[in-house]
Amino acid sequence: MHTVLDARALNRATLARQLLLERADLGVLDAVTHLGGLQAQEPQEPFTGLWSRLRAFDPAALDALLTGRRVVRTHLMRRTVHLLAAGDVLAWRSRFDAMLRQRVVTTYRRELEGVDLAELAAAGRAVLADGEPRSMGELARAVADRWPGPGPRPLGELLIAALIPSAQLPPRGLWRTKAGVRNLPLAAWLGRDADPLDSGDGVGRTLVRRYLAAFGPAATADLRAWSGLAGLPAAVKAVRAELVVFRDARGRELLDLPEAPRPDPDTPAPVQFLPAFDNAILGYDDxxxxxxxxxxxxxxxxxxxxxxxxxxxxxxxxxxxxxxxxxxxxxxxxxxxxxxxxxxxxxxxxxxxxxxxxxxxxxx
Structure with missing residues (x-):
């Protein structure tokens, strides 16, 4: 029989992992890394998310990480824009390629029918080879003569969100700054391509561990809801011997790292203000x-x-x-x-x- 964790026990564990039970004495890069990124399609929201989590958060520190190319805005989990440590983006991006393509192609199935994805990606890379940042619409229009049917929105999303691993460049996402989205390939912005897909799925195993560190205890359905990836059961199975198992009040199996914090359910929790689309909520199926x-x-x-x-x-x-x-x-x-x-x-x-x-x- 596995220990049952009720909603309050899971709540306090979530708050502890999400740095919301008390503000943490962490640097901004360490916090972004621990959290596995912050959802960031609304550019100013991560500043509130970090202010609520860190004891001495200075927006200038996040600005410096973005302009210094140590933190990156890019499409990743769930095909949404996230703010992530550059090292995580380079290590993880290839593992998300198939999901990103599938989500865009499914959304625009009719418009993209007959489009050769490899040819489109090559054409998009050729346009971006001059090193000039472009919006989705600009890139789509640059290849529209060859693919006039789909229209700029499907072509742009497919190129930037799926086919060409890209970064949204500053000043987009800087404190108190309004700026449009301008994209460059990750290789141009960070100096190298994303790591190739690992046939042994070491990245999948890393994602399981990192997710549980920031969100556990959690079910595999929660991991899938956070990442958008369907193909992680094998990774979960590979690390299962490292994990401890609980049940929730509904009987779902919950996995966790053995030494991760699981505070007393009666631990006081402070009032916290969360930004729009905070992963402390969206990072779960339940x-x-x-x-x-x-x-x-x-x-x-x-x-x-x-x-x-x-x-x-x-x-x-x-x-x-x-x-x-x-x-x-x-x-x-x-x-x-x-x-x-x-x-x-x-x-x-x-x-x-x-x-x-x-x-x-x-x-x-």
Missing amino acids: RSRIIDDAHRGLSVAGERVALVDGRVSATWTVTEGTVVVRPLRRLTPSELGEVAAEGSALAAFLSDGESDRMRVETTW
């Missing part, structure tokens, strides 16, 4: 450990949420420098005080100290 099923849709709709006692209990926005919190349940006076304090600190962070205004809007 998200009930952190968000009620009734509110699950918030996590895919781009709502920013606040954790109270470790669970999604409010949404938040910023209006004219004021952090506005809308609870999803009745909060106690003590909880409201914690939300107000953290919301004021967030407002100061987002405004570079110019405002600490926050308010809670309730219907109760």
Whole structure:
């Protein structure tokens, strides 16, 4: 019989792995690496995600990593834009190639019918060989004479998100900067191509271990939901002897690293404000450990949420420098005080100290 971990035990484990049980004394690169990247299609959101996780986060540190090519914005997990350590991108990208192609081709099956992917990739690389960064649309238009049927959107997504491993270049993603997406092949931006696919799937085994370090205990369905990869059962089987096994309240098998933190379920959890599309929520198939099923849709709709006692209990926005919190349940006076304090600190962070205004809007 395996130990059963209830939702609260899983919640506290998730918070600990996600650096949300207490702010960590980590550098930005170490935090990005530990988390296996941060979802980042909204360019400013990772700054809030890191501020909530790190004791002394300075946005300039992330900017320096992006301009210094040590952190990269690229399509990877689930075909979404992530902010990842450059070393992880180079090591992992080939393992995601088939999934990325399949997702784009499935989305645009009708438009891309008859397009030879190898020929398209070669044509796209030839255009980018001049070293000039391009948007998806610019690259698509550059090859459209040869493939006039699909249109720029399918061609651009297929080239940049799937066929040509690419980086989104700064100033996109820098603090308080608005900039369009300009892409270069990873080889041009980082100085070498991504590692070739490993026939022994060492990368798959690494992904299992790294996922569990940042998200465990978790089921294989959770690993699949985070990565978007269907072909990891063999990797899980290969490392299974290294792992410990639990069950959740539904009877699902959960795997974990033996020495990973699993705090006492009664460990206090601070109020935390999460950005849109935070992987602390999206990184699971079963998200009930952190968000009620009734509110699950918030996590895919781009709502920013606040954790109270470790669970999604409010949404938040910023209006004219004021952090506005809308609870999803009745909060106690003590909880409201914690939300107000953290919301004021967030407002100061987002405004570079110019405002600490926050308010809670309730219907109760």
